[in-house]
Amino acid sequence: xxxxxxxxxxxxxxxxxxxxxxxxxxxxxxxxxxxxxxxxxxxxxxxxxxxxxxxxxxxxxxxxxxxxxxxxxxxxxxxxxxxxxxxxxxxxxxxxxxxxxxxxxxxxxxxxxxxxxxxxxxxxxxxxxxxxxxxxxxxxxxxxxxxxxxxxxxxxxxxxxx
Numbered sequence: 719x720x721x722x723x724x725x726x727x728x729x730x731x732x733x734x735x736x737x738x739x740x741x742x743x744x745x746x747x748x749x750x751x752x753x754x755x756x757x758x759x760x761x762x763x764x765x766x767x768x769x770x771x772x773x774x775x776x777x778x779x780x781x782x783x784x785x786x787x788x789x790x791x792x793x794x795x796x797x798x799x800x801x802x803x804x805x806x807x808x809x810x811x812x813x814x815x816x817x818x819x820x821x822x823x824x825x826x827x828x829x830x831x832x833x834x835x836x837x838x839x840x841x842x843x844x845x846x847x848x849x850x851x852x853x854x855x856x857x858x859x860x861x862x863x864x865x866x867x868x869x870x871x872x873x874x875x876x877x878x879x880x
Contacts, residue, residue, distance in 0.1 A: 729848060733841065740765065740837050743830050751823050757830060764831040768838025775839070776846040 740761070747757035774790060777783035817824060 729844060732844060736837050736841055740834060743833050743837075746826075747830055751826055752820075757827060760827055760831045761834045764834030765838035768835040768840070769842050771835070772839045772842025772846065776843055778846060 743761050744758060747761050748754050751757050774786045777786050
């Protein structure tokens with residue numbers, strides 16, 4: 719008999735709760751508001767944005783870290799300069815119209831999107847940070863160390879030949 723839940727048990731409970739909340743968002747999108755298909759798409763987009771953000775926030779290697787850093791810089795440069803400059807007027811008009819027309823629907827959609835984004839982010843974050851057992855982490859670490867040792871050995875052998 720277990721005295722306390724293990725790491726895997728707590729992780730599975732988190733997935734179950736998160737899945738239930740995501741399901742509740744989809745159901746809410748289907749039964750509330752005016753354009754149900756659009757609201758479901760907002761949920762799916764939110765989950766996808768959260769998933770992508772979770773991957774970028776948790777690089778598993780130095781190689782991923784440098785790649786993600788470059789990608790993030792490109793998105794920031796693109797978003798802060800060119801895109802905002804080109805669509806600012808249309809965006810302000812669109813958002814002003816949405817706010818004036820139906821504040822409750824807009825708030826509902828924002829909550830759906832942000833909730834699904836958060837769930838997608840947390841699922842990815844937990845999986846990438848805690849999804850492996852200690853034994854798997856140890857094996858990956860040992861493999862990385864062996865790879866580094868092989869590279870050093872190759873460099874030493876090349877230096878001896880030269």
